[in-house]
Amino acid sequence: MIEIKDLHKSYKTGKSELHVLKGINFSVKEGELVAIMGSSGSGKSTLLNILGILDEADSGTYVLDGVPIKNLNETLASQYRNKFLGFVFQSFNLINYKSALDNVALPLYYQGIKSKERSEIAMQYLEKVGLASHSHHLPNELSGGQKQRVAIARAMASHPKVLLADEPTGALDTKTSYEVMELIQGINDEGKTILIVTHEPDIAAMCKRNVILRDGLIVEDKYITQQRVTANV
Incomplete structure (x- = not known):
């Protein structure tokens, strides 16, 4: 599903250059649930931005579902994001x-789906995350956990090949974090490929594979015995 070879990325900082990714080799098979970990400055956010077609590497190759991701203009990059990827953010x-x-239906608008069908699909995904009764609530009428469930429903509604989650539990308390991870595990059980950037070891333990970055390199890549969670944890 994802194949990255010898990926390098640098940023200019004044007159100097910061080499953030220093030759990343990384592949993800369909249906995996992977946690990407690392301290601040390790390169995990830069890697996620490249995986999400929000930034481009200086060198190396990135192939997503058989499609080379390289030299894209913003229009094509946006089309690929809508076609291949769903995003869940900490905020x-x-x-x-x-x-x-309407939030869940929004990505479907950009896919050209008509209004009635958008609403029907959005409601199906709100039901899937247990929020059908809150369909007409505004975000400020929802708890943090409910907002993240809406965000997950929005990410899934467009049937992405890969779900990318950037610190999806970072703004949540422990109980709510585990409820969100239970939902993510359930989506993965249905075959969806999911990558989670996290700095929380207990969240990483709920994934099937942990990839650890340090100073722009992968220093550990291991499959683990996944910790299953239930909402009453």
């Missing part, structure tokens, strides 16, 4: 003046 990134239903 939820919901539109405050739109209902939960």
Whole structure:
């Protein structure tokens, strides 16, 4: 599903250059649930941005579902993001003046799906995350956990090949974090490929594979015995 070879990325900082990724080799098979870990400055956010087609590497190759991701203009990059990827963020990134239903339906608008069908699909995914009764609530009427569930429903509604989650539990308390991870595990059980950037060892333990970055390199890549969680943890 994902194949990255010898990926390098640097950023200019004044007159000097910061070499953030220093030759990343990384592959993910369909249906994996992978935690990407590392301290601040390790390169994990830069790697996620490249995986999410939000940034481009200086050198190396990135192939997503058989498609080389390279030299894309913004229009094509946006099309590929809509086609291949779903995003979940720590800060939820919901539109405050739109209902939960409208937030979930938004990516479908960019896919050219008609209004009635958008609403039907959005409601199906709100039901899937247990929030059908909150479909007309605005984000400020929802708890943090409910907002993240809406964000997950939005990410899944467009049927992405890969779900990318950037610190999805970072703004949540422990119980709510585990509820969100239970939902993510359930989505993965259905065959969805999911990558989670996290700095929390207990969240990483709920994934099937842990990839650890340090100073722009992968220093550990291991499959683990996944900790299953339940909402009453």
